[in-house]
Amino acid sequence: MRDDLRAFVRRLEENEILLRVKREVSPRFELPGVMRHAEKAGKAVLFENVSGSRFPVVNNILGTRKMLALAFDCKEEECTKRFEERWLKRISPVVVSEAPVKEVVKKGDDVDVSELPLVTHCEGDAGPYITAGVVVTKDPDTGIRNVSINRMQYKGKDKLGIRMMPPQHLGLIQEKAEQKGRPLEVAVAIGNHPFELLAATTSIPFGEDEFELAGALREEPLELVKCETVDLEVPANAEIVIEGEVLPNVREAEGPFGDFMQFYVPVMENHVFKVKAITHREDAIYQTIQASSFEDVQLLALSREAKVYHALMDAQINVKAVSLVPTVLACAISIEKRYEGEPKNAAAAAFGVYSWLKMCVVVDHDVNVFDVNDVWWAIASRANLGKGVTLIDNSLGFPRDPHKVHTTKMMIDATIPLGEWAEYRRKRVPGADEIRLDDYLK
Numbered sequence: 001m002r003d004d005l006r007a008f009v010r011r012l013e014e015n016e017i018l019l020r021v022k023r024e025v026s027p028r029f030e031l032p033g034v035m036r037h038a039e040k041a042g043k044a045v046l047f048e049n050v051s052g053s054r055f056p057v058v059n060n061i062l063g064t065r066k067m068l069a070l071a072f073d074c075k076e077e078e079c080t081k082r083f084e085e086r087w088l089k090r091i092s093p094v095v096v097s098e099a100p101v102k103e104v105v106k107k108g109d110d111v112d113v114s115e116l117p118l119v120t121h122c123e124g125d126a127g128p129y130i131t132a133g134v135v136v137t138k139d140p141d142t143g144i145r146n147v148s149i150n151r152m153q154y155k156g157k158d159k160l161g162i163r164m165m166p167p168q169h170l171g172l173i174q175e176k177a178e179q180k181g182r183p184l185e186v187a188v189a190i191g192n193h194p195f196e197l198l199a200a201t202t203s204i205p206f207g208e209d210e211f212e213l214a215g216a217l218r219e220e221p222l223e224l225v226k227c228e229t230v231d232l233e234v235p236a237n238a239e240i241v242i243e244g245e246v247l248p249n250v251r252e253a254e255g256p257f258g259d260f261m262q263f264y265v266p267v268m269e270n271h272v273f274k275v276k277a278i279t280h281r282e283d284a285i286y287q288t289i290q291a292s293s294f295e296d297v298q299l300l301a302l303s304r305e306a307k308v309y310h311a312l313m314d315a316q317i318n319v320k321a322v323s324l325v326p327t328v329l330a331c332a333i334s335i336e337k338r339y340e341g342e343p344k345n346a347a348a349a350a351f352g353v354y355s356w357l358k359m360c361v362v363v364d365h366d367v368n369v370f371d372v373n374d375v376w377w378a379i380a381s382r383a384n385l386g387k388g389v390t391l392i393d394n395s396l397g398f399p400r401d402p403h404k405v406h407t408t409k410m411m412i413d414a415t416i417p418l419g420e421w422a423e424y425r426r427k428r429v430p431g432a433d434e435i436r437l438d439d440y441l442k
């Protein structure tokens, strides 16, 4: 099985959750503007005609839980469990000699990043950005591969600004190369299947290869191919690959950029990526992810949900589901409560394994944690706020926090008292879940 981006896009289309936009769209603000509406409608979009480029653009392929469930071939509420079951069963990638991403190879003077439909997302952004680039490097000491997603600002036909800072692994690796006075070889794969995106956004220990995690999620080895100009391997079935090197001791202004928290990160002196080659499929599809979109948050959320889920199982709590959407700083957990006080243990376990977590709401198993309305309903109708709200001061939180607004955490027990189910029973219409509205409109 060669599951890649275009196979997944076909799958979305078969499930009627892909929109095709044939009209010409500007990649500057208009494309992200259209996306806002598609996102609300729960659809992925393939923009077939983007001004200034011959390549189509796909966005929002993980814009709903249903899309994530299609990738894992499971029910929507099972995605976290699937990730948790698979993520430690690492499978090494294999290197193949033939690859679709080599159909077109451009080197030297033929390299022009501006041929790609780079998107300018927000009014305050410094310019067009690559936001779905899976960045591949190797540790200069150990040769172990590292894979991550990093924003890249367009700076010229063979030049990109790239954010890479320790303690993030890519930053640590660049620091090692820089201490040796050497450029760091980098390859960026664009147009990836959800499993490569999820692997690249999962926080695993330094020295572990995220492509082995991609293999774990796929339950088969990821196929890689050697690069043309650098000693690295990239997914053979990616749509586009940019190769080059990050120059040692060179920094330039990068930013501002509207980030996943919906704020602009300020201008910073960041690294410079000199492009040496671009390879792509003849009919390559360019992929973009909008920072702070549901897709972006979901990519960050799933592995962290799995971590929390695992911790709750370790604590022998009957956990039903864990949700870190629509913001990865707030968590909703549904459990089958057996003891009074157990929801506080559940929340404490979640805070323990995931330090960014700021708010944690624990609800009963009949509440849908992926529906914010349902979670608010549970708090409003079931929580005893006098007993159920606990604040934890002076704790470690989200790191980019100059005003220390993330150092206090809050847990809310929104479960009903044990033994009071008869009184708190939710009303329900029998058979409603099975009804398809379309059948009544024929």
Ligand code: MN
Pocket: 146, 147, 169, 204, 205, 206, 207, 208, 210
């Ligand atoms: Mn890493």
